[in-house]
Each structure stands twice: as C-alpha cells, then as structure tokens.
Amino acid sequence: MEIAKIRNLVLLSQSGAGKTSLAEAMLFIAGKTGKLGRVDEGSSILDFEPEEQKRKITISTACHHFSWKKHEIFFLDPPGDDNFNAETKLATWAADNALLVIDATAPVKVQTEKVFAFVKEFGLPCAAFINKLDREHTDFDQACAVLEERLEIRAVPVAYPIGREENLSGIVDLLTMKAYEFSDGKLKIVDMPSELEEKIEELRANLIEYAAESDDDLLEKFLEEGELTAEEIVKGLKRGILEGRFVPVSCGSVDKLIGIQPLLDLIVEFLPSPVERGPREGKTPEGEPDRREPHPEAPISLIIFKTFMDPYAGRLSFARIVSGTLKKEGTLLNPIRDVKEKYANLAIPEGKEMSPCEQAVPGMFCVIPKLSETKTGDTLCDPEAPIIYPMPTLPHAVLTYALHPESRSDEEKIGAALVKLQEEDPSLVISRDEESREILLSGLGQIHIEATIEKLSRKYGVNVKLSLPKIPYRETIKKPKEGVIYRHKKQTGGRGQFAEVHFNIYPLPRGQGFEFVETLVGMNVPRNFVPAVEKGVRQALEKGPLAGYPVVDVKVQFYDGKSHEVDSSDMAFMIAASQCFKKGIQECQPILLEPIMELEIEVPDDVMGDVIGDINARRGRVLGMEPKAGKQVIMAQVPLAEVQRYALDLNAITGGRGTFRMKFSHYEEVPPQIAEKIMAEAKEEEK
Template sequence: MKGKVITFLGASESGKTLLIEGLITKMGGKIKNSSPGPTSSIKVYGAFFKDIPFYFIDTPGEENFIAELKWAMSVSDLGVLVVDSTVPVKYYIYRIFEMAKEIKLPLINFINKIDAEKTQWAQTICDLQDMLEILQIPVVYGFNTTQPLFLVDLVEKKKIIEENLKINYEKIPEMFDHKTQTLSDQLLEVSAEAKDEFIEKYLEEGLLTKDELIEGIKINLQNQKMIPIFIGSAYSGLGVGVFFNKILEFYPERSFPLINTNAGFGLTFKTIYDPYAGKLSFGRIFKGSFKADSKLITSQGKEEKYTQIFLPRGDSLEAVKEAKEGDIIVFAKVDALKTGDTFSTEPLKEALPVPEMPTPMFTLALHPETRADEDKISSAISKIKEEDPSLNFYRDEETRELLISGLGSIHIEKTIEKLREKYGVKVKTSLPRVPYRETIKKPVQGVIYRHKKQSGGRGQFAEVHFNVFPLERGRGFEFLETLTGMNVPRNYVPAVEKGVREAMEKGVLAGFPVVDVKVQFYDGKSHEVDSSDLAFKLAAIQCFKKALEQASPTLLEPIIELEIFVPDETVGDVIGDLNSRRGRVLNLEKEGKRTKIRAQAPLAEMLEYVVTLNGLTGGRGYFISRFSHYEEAPPFVAEKVIASAGAKSQEE
C-alpha cells in the first residue's frame, strides 16, 4: 500500500509530540526515546496500520523555526493542527493556516487537552472558527454531565467507545439527542455542498447516506473548503482512536507537482548530521521505488552510489532493502544530496519545486573565540546550513565580519548552541557594523596636488588638477578626463583613475566608502624621468582626499524598506515605535484580520527590531525587509558615528 504522510502542526506545548507518540503506540510501534520538550527541528515517525505505512512529521511550535514547517508541509498529504484548549488560541495557528492555504495542504483540527482542569474546548472551537477564514465543522463532539466527558460521532450520531484504535458505538443518552442532531445536520449540509448531485438529493430528501456524507467531507477537505474538527486528549488517549479512524475514512488525495518521466523520483526535505550515523538525508518518494546498494542522481546532475536505505519505524530508523512510492526514505552518507534536491533513478530534465524560505529578520556578527574555533567554523557552518537552509551565513566584504541571519534571536541562539555542542565551535556575537557611506554636498574646483619625492637616484613626480562634483544619490562614481596639451601623457590616466577609486574606499569623516561623486581630471604636470604610474596614482589619492575635505563631506546611512504584518489591534503601537526609530510609514493595507504596514527606516535603528516587534504584537508580527537607498544622516547620528570611528581608529 502507498505510504501516507501527515504533518502535525501547532504551537509549543500544544501536545503534538504526545499525540504522535500515542498514535504510534496504539498502532503497535515502539517509542524508544520520548522527546523531552520543545524542538527546533522536524522529526519523523513511522508505523503500520492495516498494512498501510504511515509517517508522522512532528514540527517545531515556535515562529523562529517556521521554515521547518514549510519543508514538512511540502511533502505531506495532510496537516493536523493541534490546538491547546487550556490557553487562548495563538496567532501562530493563523500563520500555519496561511501557509497551508498557499500550498493547498488539507487541514484537520485536533482540539487537545479537553479533559484538563482549565480546558475551554468549546470556546476554543468558536475562537478558531472566528480566526481562520474557512468553514470549520465538528466531526466529533463532547458532552459533560455528572459522569466523565464522553464523545459523540456526528457521522454515526452515536456515543463513542474506544479500545485503542478499535471503535464501538452506543446509543446517545436521550437528553443529548437534540444537540447531536443539530450538529449532525450542520455537518450534513456542508457535506452536501461538495457535489451537485448531493445538493439535489439533500434539497429533495433532506438526507445523504453515510458513504455520501463521508465522501462529501473528503471532497471538501481535499479542496480546502472545510476543516473537520476533532476533540480529545493526547495525554489520556481520549478521542485519539476515533480521530485516527475518521482520518482513514476521508483521507485526502493531495496532488503534488510531478515530473513527466518513467524514472523513480522524490524530494529531499531534511538533512541531519548524526554523530554516529553521519549524514542522513530524508526524502519522500513520489514515484517508483529505490533499493539498497544502488545509485541515485540529484537535480544538480550529480550521480552517487549508496549502500543502505532506511525507513522511519517508531521514533527510530530501520534498514530496508526497498522503499516505495509514498514512503519517507532516508539515505545514509550520500554527500551529493542536499535539502531541496530532487533525487531520481535516472537523469531528469527538471526538478520538483521547493518551498520559499522566509526572509531573515535578525542578523549578528560571529567572532570565533580561539584560533582553533576559527579553523573549524567553516566546516561546521557548511553542515548547519545544510540542516537549516533558512539560515544565511556570509562574510561582509566591506566590514570583513562573518554574519549569520535568521528568523529571530531564538533561531540564532539555537544555532550558536548547536555550533558549540555539536561541532565544538565557540563564538562570541555582536550586532553587525552598519555599512555607512560618505559623500560630498558641494562642488570644488581647481584642487591641485603635487607628489614629489627625491631620495637619491630616480625620484617620483606627478601633479594632478581635479574638479570634483556631487552626483545624484545612487549614481555611484564618474571619472572624466578632459586633458589638453601634453602636460600629462595619456598613458598615466588609468593610474590616476585607479588612485581615485582606491581613495574612495575610505572617506575622510569615518573611513567609510565614498559614493556619488564625479571627478574631472583636467590638467597636471609630469617629468620625463621621475614620473610613473605609481607617482600619478599617489598624487590622485592625495588630491581626492584634499578635495573631499573642501567639499562639505557628509555621512550617508542605509535605509531599508519593510513590509510589517501585524494584528489589527497592534497597528498603533507598531507605528508609534517606527516613528521613534526615525521610520516613515508609506501606507497601510488591510489583509484579512491583519494589517500590512509598508515603511522605510534607517538600518541602524532596526538591527534588533524583531525582538521589539515580538513584544509589541505578542509574537504575532513578522516582517520582510530589503535595502532601499542611502540618505544623509542627521547631524546627531553623524557625530556619534564619526566619534565612534575615531575612537576605534585610536584603539587599533
């Protein structure tokens, strides 16, 4: 039978892991190492039920690791939203819903902890129906009387008796008949809307058969027209059996992007470097099969042999001889295989699409503590980047800092922890240096500099005459040669331009690169013996610096453009904070129950913005940023930056 993949989604401490482990146990699988708490990475479990291989993917419950959800959802047939009924519904659920909607992943809600003391599961259902812009209908409901809470199957309209994954039914107490019928009619009406023939029958007869009702739910689920709601308790097991049985009844057939080929192929969605097993590549097979002791070809065109393949069994891996369509396969020590690669049995002309990674929102500079750490960090970073493609590591050529960018402070903290504990690399962190620029505000003409050096033997002589002009912001640099006569041989012109460009690398205010200037080289003097390319280059450097000092130099600061997504009720606080950061709001756009704020702000004011935004929105806001332009820094900012640069220069 074809393997089925279900991803469990939800906020931290909602009970996802406990629900998965409970299901695995009920299916006869074994859990060797129960997960200790919140995780920053996805984990795959596997078990059989009625000869069908099931794979359950557990996902992180924190927004900093939302990229992990994207990878898991990209290979899943179905998503289960696990919601804690003892606390208010978290906005994270809405983010998950949005992602699922975008990639057309069918969703089911499992309202957890309904037997806990502080549960408000009925209110949780109402809150979800209000938050998510899609029809949500209970399939299983509960009644609480003087006796313990019992569950009702609204398809069968009977009381549920669970024995592990075996389900029996009893008649509902008469006092609950009316409420059950009302809820069942609601489910019937929604199910009838799935097909025209169902609608006609429902309007004529007021009913559907049980099979038609289930088919209607399946079609609506598959087409994302509804989210079936289940209630239960992962801790006690209440409702877990009926939840799983109902999933089997209307399990959706999700359509994935496929490749026109007869070859077997799949998508790699996770890479793990295990201290004992080495590199493990997790992928889902979408067509064909893969056998042990064979070869694969990646979407990068690389061919590699492998010895072992594994399938998830319980919370461990089991070596197998063959993995088939639908299975989650694990390749061991296949160096060519990277997260996001399509793997196949034959060369392919195209690759499967991969999820778009979220934009990093927080950046820090990494400083290895010792020389040994510096030697090891490149290899460690390469592996961490494979394990988490949402991280960006890069060296800023201007500041020469090694930077790490992630989705938030927790994302980066966990990565630094992994560097230390898994790879033995210790680093210190700091906020990155802001890449300021320098420019001029007024033109200067007739700037002359003579370079003359005589120390025995051949000397050095060059004289250059410059006019220097400011350019429009963003124009960069222009060099214009307008020499007349033969005071300067034309073969020295490239050396003069080279000297100016070298001088532009460090301005006269704080040592930042100079931009948006035009230099006119209009005259000079030379010596037939002592002039050289070097002499004219050195003269050009000093002449340009002299011109800068006379041309009202000023500091430019980088401005970034932001799209900030926040709940409607926090818009005022977020705008107020932006104003305090010298930000400018460009416009506001309503998107469902949230607002998108388009704004511009100085990069220097936004280095730790993600932390503030989390505080203002209760963790519900996020943003996308990109470089926009440079503009003149206010005097109080320029003075501070220049003073800081001067102090640093003295230290060095």
C-alpha cells in the same frame, strides 16, 4: 505494503499546543513504543536534538510511523514555532494530509493561522484535534467557534467531550454513537450521559447533513428518507474532507490519554490514502506540465523534504515517495542538478533511529543516505522518465547577525560548518560582507539564529560571538573646491621622489559613484603618469576624512601639475594624488551618508497606527498604504541603523501578526547629531 492502506500526515500547531506530545501518545497507544515519551521530561523520542530538549520545543522535523487497524500511518512532526516555519512548510509540502492540534486554552494564535495557510496553499485535506480540554476555562463548543471564525473553515465535530475541565473523563464518538471513558490510555464503553443526549443528537444530525451535502445521490436519499447508513455517512464525509469542504474535529486530552484511539480511527477511516489523493502535479525539465500517479508500477519519483547531517552516517536525505517503487539500491536522476545519484541503502525514519527497509512505495517517508549532490527541495526520479516537483518558496530571512570566530581554529572550520548547516536548513542565508569582512548569518528570528549557533558549536566544534553587522556608511562632499595643489618631494641621497598635482574636486549627484577626468595641456606632466594619479585618488577614496568610510559621489579633475625628469615616478605621483585628494576634500564640506532601506510591512488594521508611529520614531518616512486581504501593506523608507532588529520589534508591536520585506533603496545624509556619535565611535575604535 498496500498503498490504499497507507495514510501519511503532517501534524501542525502553534507552539505549546501539545503536537509532539500527541504524536508520542499515538505511538504509545498503537503499541509502537513501550513507554510514553514526554517533552517536558526530555524523554521524547521525536524531540531528540539537545537544542530541542533545552528549549522544550520542536526545532527540526521528526518522522515516525505505526500500525493501526491494519493500516500503516506515517507522520511528520515539524516545529510549531515561527522561527522554524521553513521546516514546517517543507513538511506540509511532503504530506498528503494535515492534522491541526488545537490548544483549547488558546485555540487560534497567529502561528496557527500561519501553518493553516500552508494547508490551504498545498490543498491538503485536514482534520483537527482539540487538546487540553482538561484545563481550566476550556470549552469545546467555543474552541470550534474560534476555529471557524479565525481559520474560515467549517469545523464539524466528530467527537464530543464527557465532562468539563478537570472532570473530563471521556468522549462520545458521533460516528459510532458510542460513549467512551479513558483510564491510563485504556478505553471502555459506557452509557451515554443523559445530560448530553440532546446535544449529541443535534451534532449527529449536523454530521449526517454534511455527509449528504458532499454527494448528490446521498443528498437525494437524505431529503427523501431523513437518514443515511453508517457506510453512506463515511462515504460522504470522506469526500467532503478530500475536497476541503470541511474539517472534522475530534477532541480530548493528551496528558490524560483521552481521545487518542478515536482520533486514530478518524485518521484511518476519513483521511485519504495516496491513491485517493490522486496524482501530484509537476513539470518536465523543459518546463512543460507533467504529473505522476501514486502507483507502484509507475516510474519512480520522490521529493527530498529534509536533509540531516549525521556525524557518523553523513548526509541523510529524507524523501517522500510520490510514484513508483524505490528499491534498496539503484541509480536515480536529479533533474534539477542534472546529475545521477547512486545509492545503496534505504531506511524508514523512527525518530532518531532508522529501520532498514527493502523497498518504499507511494505515500511512504524514507531515508536515503550519502547522496552526493542532492539537496532539500530537489526531485529524484527514473532517469528514463524525468519530472520535477517545484520546491515551495520558503519564508525569507528577517534578522541578520555578524559571526566572529572565537579562535584561529574556529576561523578555519567555520566555512565548511556553515555550508553543512545551510544544507540542513535552507532558510538560513550565509554571506560575507566584502567591505567589513564580516561573515553574516540571516535567519527567521532570534531563536532561529541562537539555535543555529548552538548547533554550530555542538556538531562542528565552532564557537562564535554574535554582533549586529557594521552599517556600511559612506562619506561624500557638499561643495566643490578648485585649485587644490599638492607637491610630493623627498630627497634622501641618490634618486629622490618628486611629483606635483593640481586638482579640481566637485560633488556628484547621489548614487553616481566616482568620476576621474584628466584635462592636462602642455607637457608639465607626461601622460604615462596619469594612471598612477587616478590610482592614488582611488586609494584615498577608500577611507574618508570623517570616520574612515569610503568616499562616493565625487568628481576629480586632474588639470595640471609638475614633474622631474629623474625623480618623478608612478609611486611619487600616486602619493601626491592621494595626499592632494585628502587635502582638498577637507575643504569641500564632507558629510556622512547612511543606507536607507525600503520596507513593505503587512499588518492587521488594528495595529496600523502603532506601526506607523514606530516608523516615524525610527526617522522613517511612510510612502503609502494599500489594503490586502483584510490587512494593510505599509510602504516606508527607514535608515538601516534603525531597523537592524526590526523583526523582533515588529513582532512585539503586532503580537507576531506582522510581516515585512526589506531591501536597499539609496543613501542619504546622516543628521548632524547622529553623525557626531558615529565619528566619535570610529575614533574610539582606532585607538
């Protein structure tokens, strides 16, 4: 396959813009599929997972390819929903070009801004397709204006709609200056509508100006002659797109199959091939800068942008070939994990199907089955020419739930199943809380967590219930108590038990933990019993007197006691120490402590007041604010109990425009009225 004839791209949009439907239409119009797949009917060959068909949204990146005008086009169809942004970012990292699918009824929502940020981060050449122009209250010119304003791009129309709303019938191709009407996906050339002639001339002139601006020679000719040839326009536009100076905008309606062929022409003629995109930057295993040219004779290198655990085929690693030629079988080095991977098969993904492949060249997406160590984000390369392409930083988890297996069988299988799910989705965070013994699952949002739980049940037969994680409260004391004495004496025939301990108990500054001090004088207590006394106190620390939470920030001074030659033992002193501590702490004004989290919240200026008001309502404190790229960053401290579902609440307040990071800060005393509720709940649980 000639690399100059390869195009690869990632389709990006907000949820509901028709991105997957456009991909299905391109496959159908190009003759790759015999029937048009439809998301709403559940017949899409790209959204094939049950969780996707249920919700009618893309959850996992799909790959496919087709031929158009002697070119091979490979594309990735990642999710449009915020909850699955990690998949989208990895797909954007793997691609050479981006195609923004814009919903004419609501051109730019928050999610469009977020995915376009990935385009800018990776420096991808980008085109746009304005969809749904057959709907009510849609306007192509207005949609272009919104794109320019919200995404801060130069939107350059390369097509213009014929008819508006329900009367949309075709488009004018500004490159060929031909008008097309569409019927059932077939196009025919028609006369240019007279009412559009003036508008088309104006847009055509703009197009030539943009082409001329991209090249000094073309600009000079344009200024002298006022015109460029078709070849010169293509040359200038290609250069401008490659350098990110502007975004060519096509249009139509996926539902009516209007504008698909001109869009495919745009992809082939104006988006760069892997060769035109040039080398990909990486680094050596030692950390020195390195790069690879997209040449079939260069040393092989590729990135793994997705992992899929197939119940029959096992682990499938989806790869983007960066350089060299990947043969059907061989050995590759994984320089990140310092292991060699043998493989004996190669395929090109076509939705959920796989097409066998003899070799893959730069720009292609392919699948390598049964790699044992390689994970998503890894680089594979020639063992003799190692290189690493660093994996991008993925969006961080913002919502955490505790998982409770429903049966003993579920409990036995859950560990291995979660590991496999995490391999498929590296944005999932799985941990175990040692204190509560809960399994914790963290994700990018409610739908992300729910879809993961559904997949856990469907693929691995593990059923779980969700709950908010238990809050790790602590207990401590506010005042000291000296001279606490406890005698443990037990006589039941034979050898008895005897131990007496004398304690002073003091509060410590917050965060100091526990301190045990022995200041015995004389020989009332043999020193060999001291470790048993400390052990007894430490055991008593595990469950405080108020609600059974661990006791912290306490100092115990063991200053005296009594023993018996025969009846004293380590066990007797452990019991005495434990009971003495429990007795004394009751008189030290015990209180509950709660974890306080530090939040860094990034929000638009217009909702800052609402967010601050909400923080105050959550018993939080705003520590400060600072502007950042047209937004405000709010620093605050809020009790964990008030922000366990903050991701959902912040989304509601900001319309999805707010983001936040949260980390543990310190412990503080729980207000009395709230402490009473916590203690009552703890007593209820004990019953």
